[in-house]
Amino acid sequence: MNWLSKYLPKIVLAPSFAAIIWFVYAFIGWTVYISFTNSKILPVYEFYGVINYFKLWSMPRWYVAIENLFIFSVLFLIICLVLGILLAIMLDQKIRMEGALKTIYLYPMALSFIVTGTVWKWMLNPTMGIEKLFQDWGFANFTFDWLTTPGLSIYCVVIAGVWQSSGFVMALFLAGLRSIDDQIIKAAKIDGAGIFNIYGKIILPMMKPVFFSAIVILIHISIKSYDLVVALTAGGPGISSDMPAVFMTAHAFHRSQIGIASTSAVMMVMAVLAIVVPYLYSELRKH
Amino acid sequence: MSQTIDFATLEQKSKIKNIILRWSLYFFLILFALYYLAPLYVMIITSLKSMAEIRQGNLLSLPKEILFDAWKVAWGGREYDAGNVYLRPYFWNSTKMVVPAVLVSTFLGAMNGYVLTKWRFKYDNLFFLMLLIGSFIPYQAILLPMARTLGTVGLSNSVLGLICVHSIYGIPFTTLFFRNYYISLPNELVKAARIDGAGFFKIFFKIILPISTPIIVVTVIWQFTNIWNDFLFGSSFSFGEAAPIQVALNNMVLTSTSVKEYNVDMAAAIIAGFPTLVVYVLLGKYFIRGLTAGSVKG
Numbered sequence: 395m396n397w398l399s400k401y402l403p404k405i406v407l408a409p410s411f412a413a414i415i416w417f418v419y420a421f422i423g424w425t426v427y428i429s430f431t432n433s434k435i436l437p438v439y440e441f442y443g444v445i446n447y448f449k450l451w452s453m454p455r456w457y458v459a460i461e462n463l464f465i466f467s468v469l470f471l472i473i474c475l476v477l478g479i480l481l482a483i484m485l486d487q488k489i490r491m492e493g494a495l496k497t498i499y500l501y502p503m504a505l506s507f508i509v510t511g512t513v514w515k516w517m518l519n520p521t522m523g524i525e526k527l528f529q530d531w532g533f534a535n536f537t538f539d540w541l542t543t544p545g546l547s548i549y550c551v552v553i554a555g556v557w558q559s560s561g562f563v564m565a566l567f568l569a570g571l572r573s574i575d576d577q578i579i580k581a582a583k584i585d586g587a588g589i590f591n592i593y594g595k596i597i598l599p600m601m602k603p604v605f606f607s608a609i610v611i612l613i614h615i616s617i618k619s620y621d622l623v624v625a626l627t628a629g630g631p632g633i634s635s636d637m638p639a640v641f642m643t644a645h646a647f648h649r650s651q652i653g654i655a656s657t658s659a660v661m662m663v664m665a666v667l668a669i670v671v672p673y674l675y676s677e678l679r680k681h
Numbered sequence: 682m683s684q685t686i687d688f689a690t691l692e693q694k695s696k697i698k699n700i701i702l703r704w705s706l707y708f709f710l711i712l713f714a715l716y717y718l719a720p721l722y723v724m725i726i727t728s729l730k731s732m733a734e735i736r737q738g739n740l741l742s743l744p745k746e747i748l749f750d751a752w753k754v755a756w757g758g759r760e761y762d763a764g765n766v767y768l769r770p771y772f773w774n775s776t777k778m779v780v781p782a783v784l785v786s787t788f789l790g791a792m793n794g795y796v797l798t799k800w801r802f803k804y805d806n807l808f809f810l811m812l813l814i815g816s817f818i819p820y821q822a823i824l825l826p827m828a829r830t831l832g833t834v835g836l837s838n839s840v841l842g843l844i845c846v847h848s849i850y851g852i853p854f855t856t857l858f859f860r861n862y863y864i865s866l867p868n869e870l871v872k873a874a875r876i877d878g879a880g881f882f883k884i885f886f887k888i889i890l891p892i893s894t895p896i897i898v899v900t901v902i903w904q905f906t907n908i909w910n911d912f913l914f915g916s917s918f919s920f921g922e923a924a925p926i927q928v929a930l931n932n933m934v935l936t937s938t939s940v941k942e943y944n945v946d947m948a949a950a951i952i953a954g955f956p957t958l959v960v961y962v963l964l965g966k967y968f969i970r971g972l973t974a975g976s977v978k979g
Contacts, residue, residue, distance in 0.1 A: 402881045403800035410793050410852050411808060417849050418815040421823040428825065437829075484710055497965055498714045501721075504961035504968065506910030508927040509954040512934050513720045516727065516943050517740060527739045557720065562972060569973050589702075618819050621912040625931055639913075642821040647917065652825055659821040670817045678810075 422663065428656040435650035446657040456658065459636040462548045466637065467616035469552045470559070474612055475605075477556065478563025483593055485564070486571045496568070500561035507558065511625025514554035515541070518626075544634035547627045551619075551635060554626055559615060563608050570604035571597065610673045617665050638662050728752060728948035735943055751944035755933075755952060766936055768952050770922070771929035775909060778840050778925055782847035783904045789848070790855020790900060791893065795885050797856070798863040799871045809860065816853035824917050831918055838919045846918060847908045854907075855900050858974060862896035863889070895967070902964055903971040906957050926953050 432442040450456050481499055485492055502510065517523045520539035528536035540546035574597060582592045620639035627635040629644070636644075638658055646655035723740050728751050730744040758767035797805055827846060828837065836842030866889070874884045915925040924932070930953045934946050961968050 399880060403796045404802065406792050406881075407796045407808070410789055410856065413849050413852060414808075414811060414815055417823065417827070418818060418853075419811070421826040422818065424826045425822045437825075481710075481713060484706055487706060489706065489710065495710055495714055496969075497962070498717050500965070500969065501958065501961055502717065503972065504906060504957045505954045506912065506927050506957070508910075508912050508931050509950045510720075512930065512946055512950040513724050515934070516946060517720060517723055519943075522735070522943070523740060527741060530739045557717070561717070565969050565972055614817065618821075621927075624912070624916075625934070628935070639819070639821055643824070643913075643917065646825055647828075656825060659819070659824070662819045663822045666817055666819050667814075670814070674810075674813060 425656045425659050428652060429660045431653055433653040433656070435652070437652060442653070446653050450654055450657045450661070453654075455633050455636060456638075456641060458633055459638045459641040459658075462635060462637050463616065465548055466552055466555070466619065467613055469549070470555050470616055471609065471612045473552070473556045474560045474563045475608060477560040478608070479567050479598070481560075481564040482567035482571055485568055496565075499564050502558045503562050505558070507619075507621035508625045510554050510558045511622050514550070514557070515626050518550050518553070541627065542631055544631045547631060547635040551623055551626055555615075555619065555622055558622070559612070563612070566604055566608050567601070570601045574600060606673065606676070610669055613669050614666060617662060617669075638665075724947045724951055728755075728944050728951060730944055732942060732944060751942070751948040752952075754942070754945045755948035766929060766933045768926060768929055768933070768949055771924055771926045772952065774840055774923060775926040778843050778847065779905060779908045782844045782851065782908050783901055785844075785848040786851030786855045786904055787897065787900050789852055790857075790859045791890070791897070792885070793852070793856040794859025794861075794863045795889055797860045798866075799868065799884075799889070800881070812853040812856050816857065820850070820913055824913075828918060838921065838923050840919075840923055842918055843914060843923075843925065846914050847904075847911065850914075851904050851908070855904065858896055858900045858903070858971070859893070861974065862893070866892070895970075898964065898967045899971040899974065902960055902968050905960060906968070909957050929953075 427439075428437055429446055430442055430444065431438050431440060432445070485495060489495075518538070518541040519525075520537075520542050523538070525536060525538040528538070541550045578596065578600075579592055582596055587596070618639060619637055620643065623629060623635060623637050623640050629636045629640045638661065642655050642658045642662065645651040645658065726742075726744055727735060727740075729747045729749070730738070731746075731748055731750070734744060734746075754765075754767065756767060756769050756772075758765050758769075797809060831837040831842045831846075836845065870888060871884055874888055879887070910927060911925065912927045912931065915928040916931070919925070919928065930949050933949050
């Protein structure tokens with residue numbers, strides 16, 4: 395009985411611990427190992443070296459995916475940050491209906507990327523969507539067919555992604571703004587600083603940690619983004635809006651190339667770790 | 682003399698400036714609100730139109746006649762078309778999946794958080810760090826071995842399989858939520874109860890759990906939203922009849938029959954988004970708290 399009560403906390407923790415070790419770390423280990431084998435439809439365990447890595451980095455489709463990841467994450471990051479900060483600052487001006495507005499700005503976060511993709515696919519539809527709307531409004535020559543144009547469809551993913559996630563950046567920054575002492579703003583106002591100077595030169599520089607969190611989370615979303623691409627463009631037209639996560643599942647489940655699929659998954663893990671490890675390091679050092 | 686006049690006009694000027702600033706502030710706030718609301722508006726009105734009207738009008742034009750036909754088709758299908766996809770069975774799949782997965786992962790998270798903060802042991806921080814990194818890992822790195830494991834134990838393409846997957850990969854998030862909440866509870870609470878002879882479980886159920894309501898709500902909403910909205914696990918580990926609703930919605934939209942029915946697509950999208958949207962509107966405060974807590978994980 396004494397023995398039991400001594401070890402009880404550890405026994406309670408053990409199933410979760412075992413699950414994480416096995417289903418997270420051992421599984422990642424398996425994927426890493428498979429990336430060093432010549433596995434096609436089924437895993438083979440014979441060591442094959444780093445050939446898959448060379449193969450992956452010589453595949454034109456992988457370059458399309460990487461290029462799109464770059465385009466998407468840069469634009470997604472910048473637009474979400476600008477929009478989110480702007481909304482947060484505007485909401486912080488002691489306005490009426492703040493609760494209602496906040497609810498409106500953030501509700502897309504409650505919807506899935508599939509729902510988001512479905513509605514934007516309809517709105518960005520070249521013949522009947524926004525294009526037709528502007529033509530009806532009198533702009534007879536207005537065309538907006540990015541969704542079906544190779545090389546431009548990735549920007550449609552950005553448009554829908556920003557709509558879905560920018561409210562989240564607003565919530566982060568609003569929470570940050572609320573934690574700043576009012577006295578600072580009052581003092582700056584007495585000194586004659588204008589509203590733009592107060593935010594640009596005093597408040598925002600104080601919010602470095604919020605920037606840091608927001609940037610890490612937005613890049614993390616970018617690297618993992620899969621659902622939205624599938625629902626909005628399915629990687630198309632052709633493979634022109636492919637992203638690493640779409641590339642991975644395509645090779646894993648449809649093209650029977652699990653060696654290459656695992657290699658691309660390893661690249662994704664490395665990309666995430668490169669961003670997250672410094673972040674966690676600085677976060678944990680604070681405590 | 683001149684100084685006072687200057688002062689008065691300055692004040693007058695700044696008053697006007699303030700009013701203009703205030704009005705433009707509201708103008709932009711409402712403009713942005715319209716931008717965020719537009720897709721929802723488009724979804725709703727499109728779902729209430731007939732296809733003929735959709736072709737005639739445009740995205741924003743109101744329906745001349747409100748029809749619920751598209752909703753009926755999206756939910757229950759058509760009687761004559763044998764191969765069509767409709768959402769009713771998949772809605773129940775998702776319900777059957779989300780309820781147990783949320784309960785299991787939340788309960789495990791609460792227990793883990795309790796142990797990690799109130800029954801600390803050597804290297805417990807290492808486990809915490811492992812969880813933390815685990816919550817960031819892109820799931821592509823575990824998809825293939827998980828698919829094989831589910832196949833080996835006979836759980837591929839089943840709701841039970843998805844319950845297990847979501848419960849397991851929910852543990853890092855739920856544990857973090859509870860750990861961060863319990864760490865702020867005074868340790869004296871536990872110490873005093875232990876002196877009184879209360880054991881591990883008694884302290885948890887009688888003392889800790891009753892004061893955990895806020896974090897339970899946050900965690901349940903977080904898990905519910907994530908699991909209901911999941912597409913990656915659903916599409917990788919299930920197909921056909923066992924698929925969750927997001928997978929079914931995507932299949933519905935992709936199914937290219939002779940004519941594309943945007944009204945049915947929009948009704949289906951609203952149905953698939955409805956449960957999380959309702960939770961968000963009713964309990965938005967907790968939803969936001971989960972979002973911001975999940976982001977700053979330290």
